Amino acid sequence: MTEWTPDVRELADLELLLSGAFAPLTGFLTSAEAHAVAEHGRLPDGTPWPAPIRITLPEEIRPGDRVTLKDPEGAPVAVMTVQERDGRYAAGPVEALERPSYGPFARLRRTPAEVRKELPDGEVLGVTMRGPLDSTAIEDIAATAEELDAAVVLLPLSFGERGPAVVRAALKAADALPGAMVVAVPLAPRETPEIDLELREHVARNYGATEHYPGPEPVEIPGPPHRRGLVVFFTGLSGAGKSTIARGVRDALLERGGRTVTYLDGDVVRRLLSAGLGFSREDRELNIRRIGFVAAEVARHGGLALCAPIAPYASTRAEVRKMVEEVGGDFLLVHVATPLEECERRDRKGLYAKARAGLIPSFTGISDPYEEPEDADLVIDTTHMTVEESVAMVLDTLVSGGWVR
Numbered sequence: 387m388t389e390w391t392p393d394v395r396e397l398a399d400l401e402l403l404l405s406g407a408f409a410p411l412t413g414f415l416t417s418a419e420a421h422a423v424a425e426h427g428r429l430p431d432g433t434p435w436p437a438p439i440r441i442t443l444p445e446e447i448r449p450g451d452r453v454t455l456k457d458p459e460g461a462p463v464a465v466m467t468v469q470e471r472d473g474r475y476a477a478g479p480v481e482a483l484e485r486p487s488y489g490p491f492a493r494l495r496r497t498p499a500e501v502r503k504e505l506p507d508g509e510v511l512g513v514t515m516r517g518p519l520d521s522t523a524i525e526d527i528a529a530t531a532e533e534l535d536a537a538v539v540l541l542p543l544s545f546g547e548r549g550p551a552v553v554r555a556a557l558k559a560a561d562a563l564p565g566a567m568v569v570a571v572p573l574a575p576r577e578t579p580e581i582d583l584e585l586r587e588h589v590a591r592n593y594g595a596t597e598h599y600p601g602p603e604p605v606e607i608p609g610p611p612h613r614r615g616l617v618v619f620f621t622g623l624s625g626a627g628k629s630t631i632a633r634g635v636r637d638a639l640l641e642r643g644g645r646t647v648t649y650l651d652g653d654v655v656r657r658l659l660s661a662g663l664g665f666s667r668e669d670r671e672l673n674i675r676r677i678g679f680v681a682a683e684v685a686r687h688g689g690l691a692l693c694a695p696i697a698p699y700a701s702t703r704a705e706v707r708k709m710v711e712e713v714g715g716d717f718l719l720v721h722v723a724t725p726l727e728e729c730e731r732r733d734r735k736g737l738y739a740k741a742r743a744g745l746i747p748s749f750t751g752i753s754d755p756y757e758e759p760e761d762a763d764l765v766i767d768t769t770h771m772t773v774e775e776s777v778a779m780v781l782d783t784l785v786s787g788g789w790v791r
């Protein structure tokens with residue numbers, strides 16, 4: 387049987403499909419269902435449903451296959467029977483394997499059936515929360531509950547990096563709302579506020595709510611850029627100047643102070659983190675994913691990471707961008723766009739001559755691809771530039787973006 391690890395949003399949706407929080411859905415939507423939902427806000431049989439709950443799977447997975455869906459730590463979560471392929475998407479029912487029993491506040495992630503069993507008969511006020519409740523909201527909830535003679539269930543939507551903070555906010559609010567239950571629901575935000583609100587209402591109803599009270603939207607106060615994690619990712623041909631510039635930027639940042647800096651040097655990465663890997667497409671991709679993983683961890687804790695691999699494939703660079711942004715970090719792609727002729731003219735290590743002579747197979751730019759970035763945040767062609775000028779271009783970008791003061 388095939389195995390696959392969905393991304394964090396898909397895994398959160400999977401958990402809600404399995405728990406019954408997305409009832410009547412029991413699997414990922416087909417293209418016809420997703421289309422009906424997008425067009426009419428209903429499933430093809432007329433049942434109201436606001437949001438396309440979908441999953442992307444690799445192309446090799448075909449209708450009829452049974453796929454074990456695993457969490458990032460490798461624990462099997464569910465088996466999906468693929469019924470349909472629609473481009474990147476796959477549709478089909480899911481069956482639970484093991485209930486995830488870890489993660490912050492795992493004890494509060496309960497199924498709608500368990501919660502409904504505990505609720506008293508009568509009215510239930512379901513409060514969905516994406517951020518803390520202020521005293522006005524708490525008074526409002528208390529007054530509504532009294533008016534309706536309703537029990538209160540607080541449903542913190544604990545998705546992503548901020549998830550635990552939302553659950554803590556719900557526990558605090560529960561202290562001020564005697565008798566309120568707290569149930570953590572990993573519902574990722576949706577594409578529009580309207581869809582988000584409707585889906586929250588459906589989920590609240592599945593948890594037994596007869597009334598839905600949407601908590602106020604959190605005021606988005608991302609930390610200032612100089613406190614946010616940042617990954618500066620240099621890409622370009624061998625000899626383009628990536629490591630020279632990255633080292634210059636590192637030194638300048640250390641001289642200025644104010645930020646911690648991690649330089650994931652290409653040679654060190656290849657010697658330690660990626661020891662044993664070669665230069666096939668698979669090995670290069672794995673090398674870049676490893677670099678991206680470490681850089682994202684640095685960014686998660688507010689650090690600044692500099693990486694300078696060739697990273698020839700656009701899709702792998704995009705994966706790294708996603709990994710970093712998912713943990714709340716910023717990602718700057720710097721294309722060191724020195725043309726092949728100049729890199730070859732420099733040929734510092736004599737590698738281009740060897741590659742031309744056929745002594746190094748699959749050499750980037752000669753006998754192996756380099757996909758030019760279309761999403762670079764900064765492009766530097768070093769052909770007619772000094773090292774100092776190139777370093778200054780990066781530093782100026784960091785200062786003007788507020789990442790460095």
Ligand SMILES: Nc1ncnc2c1ncn2[C@@H]1O[C@H](COP(=O)(O)OS(=O)(=O)O)[C@@H](OP(=O)(O)O)[C@H]1O
Binds near residue numbers: 623737748
């Ligand atoms: N076949 C082939 N193609 C490209 N480069 C090769 C190859 N074989 C060895 N080298 C040397 O390895 C350095 C590139 O490693 P990277 O880890 O940056 O490459 S990749 O991002 O995984 O594609 C690169 O170093 P830099 O010149 O510092 O970029 C090369 O010196």
Ligand SMILES: Nc1ncnc2c1ncn2[C@@H]1O[C@H](COP(=O)(O)OP(=O)(O)O)[C@@H](O)[C@H]1O
Binds near residue numbers: 625627629
């Ligand atoms: N403006 C510039 N920026 C960076 N490197 C430059 C520049 N001008 C000349 N060079 C030279 O080009 C070479 C680039 O090598 P390197 O930094 O190892 O490239 P890469 O890491 O991309 O393989 C170095 O010898 C460096 O001195």
